[in-house]
Amino acid sequence: MRQHPSTPLSTRIKRAALWLDAWLNSFLFQSGRGLASAYESYSEKMKSLRFRGPLRVVLDLTSEATTLGTAGGIVMLALALPAFRETEDDWLKTQDLAVTFVDRYGQEVGRRGLHLDDSYKLEDFPDYMIKAALSTEDRRFYDHWGIDPIGTMRALVVNTQGGGVVQGGSSITQQLAKNLFLTNERSLERKIKEAFLAVWLEFHLTKDEILKLYLDRAYMGGGAHGVVAAADYYFGKPAKDLTLAESAMLAGLFKAPTKYAPHVNLPAARARANEVLRNMVEAGFLTEGQIQTARRNPATPVSRERETTPDFYLDWAFEQVKALAAEKKFGTERVLTVKTPLDTSLQRHAEELLESELRQNGRQYRAGQGAIVVMDVDGAVRAIVGGRDYGQSQFNRATNGLRQPGSSFKPFVYAAALTTNPKLKPSSTVVDAPICLGNWCPQNYGRSYAGSMPLVSALARSINSIPVRMSVEIGKGNAKAGRTVIIDTAKRMGLTHPLANEAPLPIGAAEVTPIDMASSYAVFANGGYRADPYAAWEVRNSSGEVIYRHDRDTPPKQVLETRVVNDMNFMLNKVVTEGTGRRAGLEGIPTAGKTGTTNAYKDAWFVGFTGNLVAAVWYGNDDSKPMNNMTGGTLPAHTWHEVMDFAHQNLEIRPIPGVDPGPFARVATSSRPAADQAQGPTSAFLAGTLSRKSFEVLGGIGTLFQSAERSISTAKESGVPRMTGSVEASRQVAMP
Template structure:
């Protein structure tokens, strides 16, 4: 019998039917098995069913578990930023012990933890440790990094007092803040602080935490840690402090600047009394044991004549840490750093700022000032970060403020670099608008056509704005606003290359100084002009030795020299133009006797900030005056107090120096004065330490000044008119950012 093969369509149908049958059977079998499993689970669960009180407990536990899991996830998310801050490397990164020397090799000061100190925790006086724990964290050895009971107690006490009278942070939390965080008052910081304290408790023992705290906390007067504070305030080892002295040291942790004995001895003694009472309340000592300390309070050594350059040391310490981060000093952390610091210039800068603020600050409603003096290669000789480090450690020399017209040299540098302008180019001071923004000069008047050099010397506002447009149009852009934006981007690029590090926001008013800069950056930017066009990055370390005395870093060897950021021609042209500011422009009060200088004044809208930044062939200096809260001054311009202060500092700083010319500026010095200066200038290798490199004797400088005075007999008569004119030229009309000067 013959069988015929089924048609392929028939075979396909049979195959599909088989697949369908298999799927149905599999699903039915899986469902049946799942049902059986469910029945088994339900049967087992039925045997676990509880009722009554047991059921309430089970429900609460179940919900608690759910909430706990959700809370743990939230805590993990909050902890991640803190974990990033508190890595092991970060803890090691903080461990520095740096001794700073000035340019002559004399000890300047210390910064960082003295972790190489041979003193161990058990070698510290017992009464000192008790005094610290009594005031900072009585339950230190009982909690896990966060004192829950102490926190609730502080909340209760503060609520009753309607203010903050008691802190809730544990000693571990305070250490976490000192090691890894800033003093910013925010919820984010408190969250990080809490998690970092747990991390520290996990990584370290209680005694290690306590020792770190005693070594790292700021104790006023530029000192860190009880060992340094004991030496500074009492002139003795911390091992030898009495109960009264220990109480005074422990009292510093709450507010070191307020209770520092060299600043306010009565307040320091009152605070020490509180510490002694706290020791009795905590049960660490008896009333009889502290009686003698109360009757014989601690007496610190006289520090009134000390002039520690604390702002400089703070900045230098951060610079050394940056070198460590860049891997330029290896793993060493016990270091001796020779700096370019000049004690004589520092002292004169401190004195000049304080004297001028005391004499003229009230009339101008100005309360603060800052200054930086450096060599043209970036070696920083002096920093004034404010008038009183004891009252505020905030360094105004590294804080950002609007520069006003002192920013214009960066605009002119970009314009000269474009090839569109030369110092003798004729420009027209006329109304100009970018969109609906129209800058104005003082008095809303315009000078018409004039040379570019005069426009810069007179600090005319419309010209930099016209320059930004011209730079943009040179690229082919015809639309004015878009061309101005292209020009501003070129200006920002030039300013960045010259050393400005702060974010420069691109706004229409940027060409007349609306962006924020620092005093340090402004000095560095002008140093490019003083040295002929090379980048001058500020530096604090000439050389660095480790604890074994080995040279591990030398600036001239391990840091490349400044690269050229401006052509020789552009820097010389700009120097020539800026040399007219102190002689014919807004900076007449900054003109030095017998020294050719260049510079620029700056005054911002509302007279909130006043600047003078200037330089010779030897030194660069930047001066800022204003208020910490950016409140307006009483018509203070850059040509007034800043220019006066700059002259006071730089006239002294140039004593005895072999004067170097500014590139592109022909020295115009009376030959008799120059000959006398040369005759009295000592050799560089015979300079008296502490008096400034190459400084001539004071008597010789007085003779030189007298000779210079012979050629200025009619200057007082002219000064009054020039002062009024300079003040008017540099002033900014009240109103808007469009009139920033």
């Protein structure tokens, strides 16, 4: 039988490929025909559903509206989320406190919170007051849903015709949203948040509740928050007794409390009150005849002799009290009297000094704002100046203004280096030479390098390359690891805001607040203990019982070794005596501190301390525009000197740890209360309520003793025999 030869493998592969190709072509052809047939069938069915004429227009518009509405809803949700996050906490309870603040002498200096408003219901307010507020601020209040488009359009028309801001467009609900949740920052972001929060408030509160909150919380000048406080402050009477003329004058304060405050500018306040009366007629609340009596007999405020209140301090103190309340430090108590370390005379002096310095030197340096904080070495805050004019801007630059510290940040770097390397001393030799981290190469202020020098000289001269080299050495060759240690040191000492781990950090490329800088430097002044700033020395409830004391409820915590503190203070003292901070030096008082200047002169600092007090001074512009060559060693150091020289009058000077007091210690003379010699919350006068006059009498007695001592010293120098039993002169001669 004849055998057929087998088919070669290559032939079989070719045949299989031809078969696959044929099958694929057939499949695609059949699939294409099927899809075409299905599409034709679908098209025929769709033709039967096609609409023409008006119905098609309606359907097209509905479709477009649905598409745009969905997209718009997503955008609105994205914009609303940041606003609604402001309401995550128990927002209505954040100010559910009635707090009376007294200064270190026990004298009342202001109130915050509900301020007796818990006893006032909306119906307790005079009808005139409510109608005056509605006619001037929001005539359609009971008709809109938080945002009033009609009122906004009316305001736009009036403002366009008037060529400026003649009428506001924000509803009462929007203004309340700003007061409750936001700041006075003028930005699109703030306005968007305000709008969403206004709608949110309308869904969560009734109209009467919104109006009541607005009348309770609005700032009305003179430190008065709310109509009840304003009625008492300006007219010395309860809000329920306000007349029509007085109600009109108060209603004129809601949007311009400084401009129309009657104790500041009575003619302007009365002119504004006339506008409010006219608004009440236009809104239909009153007739022309009903307002004539009020026009002929305008309101007259009680004399306040241009009183000022420490509003920046009180705002911050109230935030502190609210935080303690949130921690349940006061139990269920809501009516509180808080004794603060506030030194009213120092506060007033600091406010006047800042304004005077900016008025005299602001144009030369192109500086528009400043901030000052003074505190005891344990963190008890004596004075806060958050800006030039609280009435113009309630933004507190001393407690909330984040600015770059420049070289005033370097002590944190040096402290970290001394902590990690016990062999490093102020006398250790360091080298000022070029250094680069990647593409970043820091330069010194004079754009030159000085070579080898002692560590103490590097800090006194504010050399930039040295702290950068330290960051590398702290991290054992890893700069990022070294900066992590520096950040940890700074946070332990008191800086509370996030610090970016970036190459320029060691020379001050971070964001800090003046009050945090002051509290951090207090660690040097007090021997190494954390000194969180505080305003509540002692808190009493409505029955007068002590329910909180800072010294009892806040134990100290050491954050720096004594060795490190002593070495740092030795070097920081040299900054003042031999370095960039000479203008800050206090005659006869050991002083230490550090200057700070940022790129393009956007910020200028001096932060320093004595054995008694710590202070931070900042100058700059709110919009971060560069100043004209202002460094920390110029106006900030001079301002620091003036503030601290005043603050140390009649204090028993304490030494700085690590700095030889030598001939520095002095006893200052002044008419200021001698009781200021007491330091910290354990002082005897804390629990007392002596008046300022009583302290002045004590101060006078001290002055008499000092005069007697000087007379004895003079007699001794003249050879006159000293009487037995006389007081030895104890005042030491100050070093020039």
